[in-house]
Amino acid sequence: MPRAQLLVLQVLVAVMAIGAWHLFSSYRIFGVVVLPPFFFSTPLDVARQVVAWFATGVIWKHLWVTLWESILAFVLGSIGGAGVGFWFARRPRVAAVFDPYVKMINALPRVVLAPIFTLWLGLGIWSKVALGVTLVFFIVFFNVYQGVKEVSPAVLANARMLGMNERQLMRHVYWPSALSWMFSSLHTSVGFAVVGAVVGEYLGSAAGLGYLIQQAEGVFDVAGVFAGMFVLAAFVVVIDAFVSLAEKRLLVWRPTAGEGKP
Amino acid sequence: MRNAPAVALDDVTVAFRLGDGAAYTVIERARLTVDDGEFVAIVGPTGCGKSTLLNVVAGLLSPAAGRVVIYGEPLAALNRRAGYLFQSDALFPWKTALENVAIGLETAGTPAREARARALEWLKRVGLGTFxxxxxxxxxxxxxxxxxxxxVLIRDPRILLMDEPFGPLDAQTRQIMGNLLLDLWGADRKAVLFVTHDLEEAIALSDRVVIMSAGPAARIIGDWRVPLARPRDIAEVKLDPAFHALHRDIWHRLKAEVVKGYAQVEGV
Structure with missing residues (x-):
């Protein structure tokens, strides 16, 4: 499908959905409002709210807080996950000892940790970062672990025949392989970093997009909730675009880098 | 030791331990010498342990019994004098062609700049200068x-191990690659151990053809000298009557093993 045509169709979906929403929430159809504004708000109210946030500038502070929390969660979680993943993959005995505990912690719904983090780290950004870290950590950890384990035996034997010592094997074989697996999960781990930040904010904070949504919800301001969701969605889309860009650059050597991804 | 053979296998037996604790013998009492500068092809039915034999010479696998002697010295660890061209794709997928070629020098401590320059020369030599x-x-x-x-060649190994290197290529490409290999080899005559299941390719390329029996417990069951003059062209050498005579001879011996080998693979 040509690009322009695809774009038109994509925009059309949004127009139809918002149009229907507007129609059913603002006009009576056979004497009833199908989507009562109290519960569903109206597209105009939501738009007005978004514009007001940007016009007064209050939104920037919240966006900044959420972005900062997400970045910290992503970076710290990635470093931890990559380090431990590497360590476990190269030391099978350590991995075997810790295996049941890793499974246990990973099976735990991370949301239940949020109150504990708030207790330990306070209402500031660090309790949200900690929540994001627990999410990102495991994704990166499993991918790096797999990446080191799944180095092709032929490539490994070749590297040894080419005279690589243990340090050079790390640098030229294990590390690139682990990185490729890690990068292929970049979309997921970045997404989880944002989820951690927003959920953390929602459960208790003084700033951020999650806080904004939670505040609106507290006073039955449905327009505010929807406006917060729209800003959040746009925020994630922008971040995801940056991730795609990074991925394309980092995985040039891969046959299908950046293709076939949703 | 000047006159010591490049590779000498002295009653080498290779066995693996299976899951249930039983030993599975892949190669039994293999005896083989490859002289310095000699091109030896090993031919055998599928699954007879040809690749295993190469891994033993490379030092990637240690034999259960017997000795591997490289230029007069018993092999204890990785064979530092050998270069190994693997059957499957063994290039580093995250490195460019140039980086892939240069890496063998860089690991040996050659400065990156010089390694790249020499790698480019080698790429030109194999016809990939612009790739x-x-x-x-x-x-x-x-x-x-x-x-x-x-x-492999940029490291200038004295022994070259090749495991069905041209196996997955089409017939024309194989011929071109065979001639390229003979050209490169002719320049400084390394000792070559070339594993293949293609008897024609073996005769066309090598000085000696060694036949292995069907596994398990494969043995070396035949050793023929190839009486064809060098330099050779792979396509032309196949028209030589001496080629046909030798092919008939070896095939006569090999056929029975191939049938046995297939019977085992198919479980007949």
């Missing part, structure tokens, strides 16, 4: 084999 910045996944099978060949 230096390509990643392996955009190269064809034949091109990847050329890069692999350059990657």
């Amino acid at each position: 230096g910045d390509r990643y392996p996944h955009v190269l064809s099978g034949g091109q990847r084999k050329r890069v692999g060949l350059a990657q």
Whole structure:
């Protein structure tokens, strides 16, 4: 499908959905409002709210807080996950000892940790970062672990025949392989970093997009909730675009880098 | 030791331990010498342990019994004098063709700049001078084999181990690669151990053809000298009557083993 045509169709979906929403929430159809504004708000109210946030500038502070929390969660979680993943993959005995505990912690719904983090780290950004870290950590950890384990035996034997010592094997074989697996999960781990930040904010904070949504919800301001969701969605889309860009650059050597991804 | 053979296998037996604790013998009491500068092909039915034999010479696998002697010295660890061209794709997918070739020098401590310059020379020598910045996944099978060949030869090993290197290529490419190999080999005559299941290829390339029996417990059951003059052209040498006579001879011996080998693989 040509690009322009695809774009038109994509925009059309949004127009139809918002149009229907507007129609059913603002006009009576056979004497009833199908989507009562109290519960569903109206597209105009939501738009007005978004514009007001940007016009007064209050939104920037919240966006900044959420972005900062997400970045910290992503970076710290990635470093931890990559380090431990590497360590476990190269030391099978350590991995075997810790295996049941890793499974246990990973099976735990991370949301239940949020109150504990708030207790330990306070209402500031660090309790949200900690929540994001627990999410990102495991994704990166499993991918790096797999990446080191799944180095092709032929490539490994070749590297040894080419005279690589243990340090050079790390640098030229294990590390690139682990990185490729890690990068292929970049979309997921970045997404989880944002989820951690927003959920953390929602459960208790003084700033951020999650806080904004939670505040609106507290006073039955449905327009505010929807406006917060729209800003959040746009925020994630922008971040995801940056991730795609990074991925394309980092995985040039891969046959299908950046293709076939949703 | 000047006159010591490049490779000497002294009653080498290779066995693996299976899951249930039983030992599975792959190769039994293999005896083989390869002289310095000699091109030896090993032919055998599928699954007879040809690749295993190469891994033993490379030092990637240690034998259960017997000795591997390289230029008069018993092999204890990895064989530092050998270069190994693997059957499957063994290039580093995250490195460009040039980086793939240069890496063998860089690991030995050659400065990156010089390693790259020499790698480019080698790429030219295998006919890929303009492909230096390509990643392996955009190269064809034949091109990847050329890069692999350059990657191994740049380290100038005295012994070259090749495990069905041209197996997955089409007939024409195999012929071209065979001639390229003979050209490169003719320049400084390394000792070569070339594993293949293709008898014609074996005769066309080598000085000696060694036949292995069907596994398990494969043995070396035949050793023929190839009476064809060098330099050779792979396509032309196949028209030589001496080629046909030798082919008939060896095939006569090999056929029974091939049938046995298939019977085992198919479980008949």
